[in-house]
Amino acid sequence: MGTQMKSHNTLLSKPLSALTLKPDHSSRPLWVLPTGSILLDTSSPIYSTAYDFLVTISEPQSRPTYIHEYLLTPYSLYAAAAVNFTEKGIVTTLEKFSKTKVPENVKDFIKKCTSRYGKVKLVLRSGRLYVEALNTPEGVGILRGLGGNKEIVKCRVIVRSEEKKEGEEKNELEEEGFIEGYVDDEIKGNLNVITGIDDEADEDDSSDSDSSDEEGGGHTARLLKNLDQTRNKTSSVSFEIQPALVSVVKKTAAQLNYPLMEEYDFRTDETILSIPNYHLRPTTRIRRYQEKSLSKMFGNGRARSGIIVLPCGAGKTLTGVTASQTIGKSAVVLCTNAVSVEQWKQQFEKWTTINSGSNKDTGRIARFTSDHQDKMHPDGCILVTTYTMMTFSGKRTAQSQAFMEKLVERDWGLLMMDEVHVVPANTFRRVIANVKAHTRLGLTATLVREDDLIADLNFLIGPKLYEANWMDLTKAGFLANVQCLEVWCPMTPEFMREYLRSDRMRQQQLLYIMNPKKMQVVKFLLNKHQSRGDQIIVFSDDVRALVYYGRRFEGQIIHGGTPEFERQAVLRLFREGSINTLFISKVGDTSIDLPEANVIIQIASHFGSRRQEAQRLGRILRPKESTAQDGTNTDSFNAFFYTCVSKDTSEMYYCTKRQQYLIDQGYTFKVLTSLHERAAEWCRKQSPKAFLSTKKEQVEILRDVLEETALAGDAQKAESEEMKFLRAEGKKGENRNLEVDFFEKRSGGLSSVSGGGGKSYEERSAGKGNKLMKQRKSNKKINIFDL
């Protein structure tokens, strides 16, 4: 696949002034650079049109308020080709929008990338697979090349001439075993942008949809109408292949540099039964950006595989539900955990008529989790399950095994994958191998991975079909306006001393998470927001600390080890508003829908994970009652995202790194440097007892932390150092014999203090500490804190 022009989004310091500025540059919104970067001026009157165009052909790099940066990549152009953007269309539109003359090398790059992408399609029609190209000399040429390949020849279904009905007028193509047919043109809306912005009717159309952003109902109808209307057709040519050998064909075609774009002609498909009485409820309203993303998926009346990127809280689920409803066939929905399985089921029932009316008794939605294994309807149905259930390789229960076999046997119209970014590529391979699905749709909010495995998704699922702009949605009131705050908490001298002495990452981590100043800040913030009547989520990746904090502040705790029923109960209480504070580990990062939450306090996180930061922010992005939908939403904040960081520790470094993705989406982080002082002051004044305001209390926490981590430690020396220090501290403070205390307490450690002993914990984290711990305590039951 063509070489990528530039691997990173860094700006090059090459003198680019050689670009020629067009005389009427001020009325054009873009700068196109020879590096493949594109800058977009958002103050331009045609911003919205230009944005739609750019998001189709390039990857957004950074989208703050004024100047956006995009990058042309092979993948992005592949995606553009997938929605039938032609090379000519892209280049002329780019030229039309650009302030500067589009550099020749960029044109070449576009040509190189689009000349092969999207030219050949793998179409599923009536249960048979065809390799299809447009009936043009070029298309026929490519098809001949592919069809003649010795690998592919073996896979072709040979059409005998006598099977042809009107055999007398055989033409050359038929001689070669090619079939002529038609393909619907792309719907007008999708190609608007490259066919001509001067077209007045189009302008009207876009302005119309701009103004009626909130009223989604009409759009739903329009989308469906678009799909059903008889449209212009283009002649196409294709040959059939054997379904069993499809992977060989795909692989060979990819090797020949003609990756096959998969399309599913669901309207003509009779092999998979449709779900009867499956409609969107009349009250269901689709927003403009949701409609837009779906129109990319169903652009030419067929269903394309691909990924839709929408911010958390912007209604990914509804988009997925609508996609499923549009296809109307059986579908598998994969989510990350059991909680979201429930949520998906509820959402299906909320937005569509699938389980009501005549379907009421039969139950067209089946759950497949370790707890629930609903009966799968023999005809069309929706199956909701988790990635883990699908890829579980150990021994299954008999019931589960039977369910799985049924699942694998069936053909599915759609495989929908929620939060695609979280799943490792080999999991995908197995899922995709297991589920015979004709379309694959990935949904995510954050298409970033620290390990850059995103590229895999492109070929496993399909190109990115649409990506919404967070700030635009915020402005329009579809997302809450979140104030992101970074609270600096200095380490207490005792904690800092141990932090600097420690050479074990685990210990250092726990030290900066359990920093008493941080606890004071959390206490202060909790109090402040609780008194305002806010719904607060406290996030900690470290379960030990989470439990400690949770107990200390008397809040409900959810982590990997919390039993399912307890989780559901706690979440229900939170949604009802009976409890206003929830302490949650990274299980709460994705998919758990808590619409009422509007404050997040993050006390510990997974190193520099940009994705986690964005996902967590997503928990409070759902618009609140107070969210204005008239474009004034950016005036005041209605949700708060606090990250508490211990100053002068590595947490600071990770914190900056984590924020990068959100900063690129236009979010800003405000640093609060002196909040801890106010918090400390407030804590001192608490009655009946000041909170963590004496050195003694603080040192107690330190001792707990050290004891806890000392267990995992391998160095005897470190322990004795800690003891020495503790003894000194003890003498200085209360004159009591800490040494006795120290040894007595050792058996319990932090777990006994926090009361979380004995519970098993499922989440795993890689790290040395973990290993050491296992070695040391291999004969013991794994304790909740023994991560």
Place this chain on the structure above:
Amino acid sequence: MASSPPPPATDLPPTLPASFSASSSPSFLHYLRNLGSKAPKTMAALYSSPSPSTLSPQPPGSFFALTVLTNLLNEIERCVVLRMVALEWTEDSGITERDFNSWFIGSKKDWDWEKLNDLCIISLNPSRSSSWFVKLRSPFHSSLRSALTSTQKHPWSLLPSAQLKPSPTPPPTLNELNAYTQNIWNGILHYLVGTKNTQEPNPTVLRFLRETGLMDVDAKTAGTKREKWEITKKGYDFMLKDVSEQVWSFVFSYLQTLQSTSSIISTLLLLTSLSHCTLSEGYPVSLLTKSHKTLMPKFKDFGLIYYTSGSPKFYPTSIAISLIPGSLSSSCGHLPSPTSVHSLLSLPDQTKNPTLNIIVQTNFTVVAYTSSPLHLSMLLLFCDKDDYMVLPNVLVMKLTRDSVKESFKRGIKCSQILKFLKKHSHPLIVDADYRIPENVQSQLHLWEKEEVRIKCSLAFKIYFEEEEKEVERDVAGWAEERGGLIFRGKGGVVVVKYEIAEGAVRFKKRRVREWREEEGGEDDMIVY
């Protein structure tokens, strides 16, 4: 205070001098008021000196008096002075205290005796009948009178071209004139910010840049043959100013270097005369006095006048005309602000005088709409040098921790960077609540704070002998009581604040003596 009568016997007004405005560049007024011993003579000479023009009959020094009237006096003062001009009085009479006070309603807060005295405009005289009377000083009085009654508009007559020898070059257009000034200043600023491959400015300017401390020798190259000059914090401040302010500080420094009263007088006269000129009008070189002719090359270096050698005419540039706003008509009602001067300079031709419009984004990108290499150099003083884009009409740069910190090392302050960015912020966002995103501002401040996290203060270390344990404890206790104990080590070391060191040592000596009296021993104190 202001209404209380001044002591009659003295020439000095009663009130203390109002403190000079602490603005970054001393104003023209400031300069005039600080001539010191030269003041009375200079001012008198300025008011009475003959006009630059010798061809037509003219009141002496009238243009200077006008300049003073319009530029240096506030509304009340102008009003009072004009009223006094209109009144007739004899040599030994003037406005009496009672009459004078009746001109004011309420306090005389805008009336500054000291200033008017410094400018040799008024004099206070003891009077027999009342406590004092006030009158205008004669050179100013007569000069202003004739200026007000004169019909002459130009300091130098505009001779018809026919009377002059033909010019070798056509007269410059307004745009050329502006571009000329801009070029001169860009050259200077380029050199200042260290753009590569810039020509050294002419020696006058070079000397100015170095002598005024705007540039300093790079420590690494100091003493070597190829000394490299670098911008200093002061220079950075200078760079951030409006062009008019920059020109003024050049002129001001030049004035400061002048020693003789006569050269001061002639320079000031030329400056004020220029301020009464009309833009894009050519004035005959032949009408200049000899001393003014010698000043011409310097004024040319500063971009104040435009003339080509051999040309019979010279052309004052817009900056020269607005440097000391002078003509009465232009200042009727209000005085031109320095910013209007700036806009005057940058408005006429966008292509030749590029404006700088900056958008600072929340992701620390700096987007600067400009095509000027000078602006690039300016921004590179604090933006990332390795990661920027130069597009035909826009620069895209990034503020990074390293780039900003590097500029801090040069002595540039966070406030200066913000000031620069704010000053040139894009019109698109000028109306918004913030011109620079709050997070960027606070981040810059935080970076600056990082620089000063460690405070150094003097401390004093006192050593103790093994057997002086008790003394050591007492000394530490003594220091702690006074809040001066910094550190008490294990091995007989006590560190105290420098301020209390003397007391601590004295205390130690006393304790040692007491202790020795008890135990008997040897005084063996080492103090570092």
